[in-house]
Amino acid sequence: MRHCHLFVLCMTLAACSTEAETLSPNQADLLVEAIEQAQADAQTEATPDTAASTGTDTENIGLVYTEERTPCADRDPLRRPLFGDLHVHTQLSFDAWTNDVRTTMDEAYAFAMGEPVGLPPLDAEGNTTRTVQLARPLDFVALTDHAEFLAETTLCNDPESHAYTSGPCITFNSQGVQGTAELGILLTMIEPERHPEICGEDGAICREVAMTLWSDVQSAAEAWYDRSSSCELTTFVGYEYSGATELSNYHRNVIFRSATVPDYPTSYMEAPTEVQLWEALRDTCLEAGTGCDVLAIPHNSNWSNGQIFHIERPEEQSLEAQAEAARLRAAIEPLVEIYQHKGDSECTNGLTSILGGEDELCDFEKLKNNFADCGDEPGFGMMIGLGCVSRMDFVRYVLTEGLREENRLGANPYKLGIIASTDTHNGTPGLVEEEDFPGHVGIEDDTPEKQLAPIELTPGGILNSPGGLAGVWAEENSRDAIFTAMKRRETFGTSGPRITARFFGGWTYADDLCADPKLVATGYESGVPMGGDLPPRSAQDGAPRFVVSALRDAGTEASPGGQLERIQIVKGWIDDDGTPNQRIYDIAVAEDITGDVDLLTCTPAPGGTDSLCSVWTDPDFDPSRPAVYYVRVIERPSCRYSWRRCLAIPEADRPPTCDAQTIPKTVHERAWTSPIWYTPSS
Numbered sequence: 001m002r003h004c005h006l007f008v009l010c011m012t013l014a015a016c017s018t019e020a021e022t023l024s025p026n027q028a029d030l031l032v033e034a035i036e037q038a039q040a041d042a043q044t045e046a047t048p049d050t051a052a053s054t055g056t057d058t059e060n061i062g063l064v065y066t067e068e069r070t071p072c073a074d075r076d077p078l079r080r081p082l083f084g085d086l087h088v089h090t091q092l093s094f095d096a097w098t099n100d101v102r103t104t105m106d107e108a109y110a111f112a113m114g115e116p117v118g119l120p121p122l123d124a125e126g127n128t129t130r131t132v133q134l135a136r137p138l139d140f141v142a143l144t145d146h147a148e149f150l151a152e153t154t155l156c157n158d159p160e161s162h163a164y165t166s167g168p169c170i171t172f173n174s175q176g177v178q179g180t181a182e183l184g185i186l187l188t189m190i191e192p193e194r195h196p197e198i199c200g201e202d203g204a205i206c207r208e209v210a211m212t213l214w215s216d217v218q219s220a221a222e223a224w225y226d227r228s229s230s231c232e233l234t235t236f237v238g239y240e241y242s243g244a245t246e247l248s249n250y251h252r253n254v255i256f257r258s259a260t261v262p263d264y265p266t267s268y269m270e271a272p273t274e275v276q277l278w279e280a281l282r283d284t285c286l287e288a289g290t291g292c293d294v295l296a297i298p299h300n301s302n303w304s305n306g307q308i309f310h311i312e313r314p315e316e317q318s319l320e321a322q323a324e325a326a327r328l329r330a331a332i333e334p335l336v337e338i339y340q341h342k343g344d345s346e347c348t349n350g351l352t353s354i355l356g357g358e359d360e361l362c363d364f365e366k367l368k369n370n371f372a373d374c375g376d377e378p379g380f381g382m383m384i385g386l387g388c389v390s391r392m393d394f395v396r397y398v399l400t401e402g403l404r405e406e407n408r409l410g411a412n413p414y415k416l417g418i419i420a421s422t423d424t425h426n427g428t429p430g431l432v433e434e435e436d437f438p439g440h441v442g443i444e445d446d447t448p449e450k451q452l453a454p455i456e457l458t459p460g461g462i463l464n465s466p467g468g469l470a471g472v473w474a475e476e477n478s479r480d481a482i483f484t485a486m487k488r489r490e491t492f493g494t495s496g497p498r499i500t501a502r503f504f505g506g507w508t509y510a511d512d513l514c515a516d517p518k519l520v521a522t523g524y525e526s527g528v529p530m531g532g533d534l535p536p537r538s539a540q541d542g543a544p545r546f547v548v549s550a551l552r553d554a555g556t557e558a559s560p561g562g563q564l565e566r567i568q569i570v571k572g573w574i575d576d577d578g579t580p581n582q583r584i585y586d587i588a589v590a591e592d593i594t595g596d597v598d599l600l601t602c603t604p605a606p607g608g609t610d611s612l613c614s615v616w617t618d619p620d621f622d623p624s625r626p627a628v629y630y631v632r633v634i635e636r637p638s639c640r641y642s643w644r645r646c647l648a649i650p651e652a653d654r655p656p657t658c659d660a661q662t663i664p665k666t667v668h669e670r671a672w673t674s675p676i677w678y679t680p681s682s
Contacts, residue, residue: 027459032470059621062486063475066291067258067561068546072231072476073436078520079473079490082482082499084140085112085429086470087253087340088419092145092213093240096425098172098179102128103427105143105220112429113233114142119426120442130446132438135556136498139429139477140470142238143217146237147267149183150213151206152198176678177633186279187244192201192269207264207678212240215267222259228324231477237261241277243268246380246388250274252339253421254281257293257483261285278332286446295486297419299337301398302345302367303459306378306390309398309414319409326405327412334412335486338395338672339420339491341440342459343367346632346672347396347582352524354391355575358583361634361668365495367459369662373649386463391580399675400572400580403626404646406679407574417489417531417674418630432496434641434667435559439501440467448645452655462657471671473502473529489531494671497553497561503530503631504548505676514549514613516676523547530631531674534542536681544678549613550633550671562635562669565593565609567618573627584632588614593636602639605666623680630675637666 008679062077074080089096090108103111111117114137118128130307155161156169163169171182177235186192199206220233236255243250252274254265262284271277277296285292301308302569313322338345347362352373368382374390381387391397395416424431426439431438439445445464453461471492473479485491492501502520513519527545528534534544548567555561567588575581593607612633622625643665646658657663 015216034180063481064481067495069227070229073229075476081394082139082472082477083469083498084138085421086142088429089145089425090427093150094183095180097153099427099444100443108427109224112138117571140234140482140627141429142236142255144238144240146242147239147265148242163198168195187268188247197517204280225300234477239265246386247383248305248307248380249300250308252296252298260290296333297335297337301393302343303382305380305382306374306392309392310378323411326409326411329413330415335419336395336487337417337421338418339463339468340423351391353522359584365465382400399628403573417491418672419470419491419495419569420493421468421470437466437641452657454657467513468493489674490529492673495669497669499553499633499671501550501671501673502517502635503673505534506548509547509615511615513547533676541620545617547615548631551611564612565608565634565636567612568632569629571629587616588612597637604638605636608636610657627678628675631673633671635669637668642665
């Protein structure tokens, strides 16, 4: 069984509802006003008199501090790439604890800085029996334990607790699927309630304990945040909101800009719809008058049956009210997690509603290969492998749907930048190496046999992967610099390697810009970076021009990175009949890339290059048609972790999954940039 099968006992779907709440015009207005005011406050809060601590810094790099700190010694006005993980669970998460994970917050932060950490299985004395360590520290990290059951997990494993001998806690402490399901079943209900045996009839006991634990989360993040000029590690206070109504994924990671955060983390138990979550973030953060700033990052849309990005269009709501709701969504959720250890959410083949032909690279790390197309209505049940697959499960088509909504409303709810992360439940942020992947879910995947297990009720086993990394382009490694980069969507994600990519769009880039040492400066001066909107097109402008530069991950001496194979630009648009369309362009391809991985030795495929760069003009540009463009950087193929596990087992003893046709033996590691949008002048 897999780690989100906390939901497997929720088979009585009659208890769930498909109704979604919508915003009234007044609510939407208030929320948008609050977000705009919070963003304005963040830019004007500091004054030149406090430049060294909470104002514009003294080196004029355009960065505003909202907390007292020393400016980083390593800083760049043209911004530098930073790598991190914004999706990490420790022992505080109920589905980590039941899989024998005992990694503390302090240990997870230390791991991010390169210290070793112990993993289960546990010995008779409760000690860990495996040790793992990052070869390269991370720049930033957020611990995002499930907010829903912080208190219940703690109360159930404390022998001094009144709840320790309660029925739910006894089941929880039995571990495994029954333990996680006893709590997790509540997250599938449209009106969730806590267990009164644990939390009391009014839930006050759990609220009080959770507030104490939330304080501990803040203290740990503060203790590990490097405010010195060394800027070795940036930490963010965060948590995961883990709704799963009707067994479809609605999860979001909530990340706060600074140490100023709400008194309590709003969970699915208090806010069982995303609209209610946004309202709570408005009330407790953006409108609280404390300087709090926040964003939410949806993840695993590939588990959502089209629900996580579904748009309700109530007949009673005016177009302007719907437009305000779209602007609200875009403001609170500027990013999406495109990839993590539970699969890829970029794109898929086989959907009848998508034009543009097959894209073989869309077969990357899929949890479901045979499926029914949801069409225009969402389904349910994907968290246990059930139901249909929707185009709204995949970021590429969500971005294109945003163009259609902007045509309809004048507002785009899906202005989404891109990151990736691990979703580790071992407290091991950034542990993404294919060569010696130890698993991410405690005793659920702690052995090669479990990692190679076939699919059971929930997706997982051999379908899981090591996950990816979040990348940002920021002036320095500080909270304000990174959070501001995330807000402006100057972000990228990778499937694990530390590939770096720069992506600029404009109208006048020269053909020889790749050879210009001022490429980056020109990129900013004459256009926009990833995450931006193309400048207005003048009468003299032709088609948009893009410059993309990518560098391979050099890796380490023990584990060199792969060579780059190609850069692609993916374009999305809406046809005149309203059908979403797509086209993939190879804009830079390395020479001599024939040949395959040696599957007996896992020697990488031959050919490739250390870097690629290209200036590209859209040959199919229609100035009357909105479009969205993002970059995909592809490595030469290498052995997938699962095939490496298979090779370590005598051929006669290998499980059937080693030869399954649906499980690839190789992987095309990659990076995805945030998009650049084109909107015709009105």
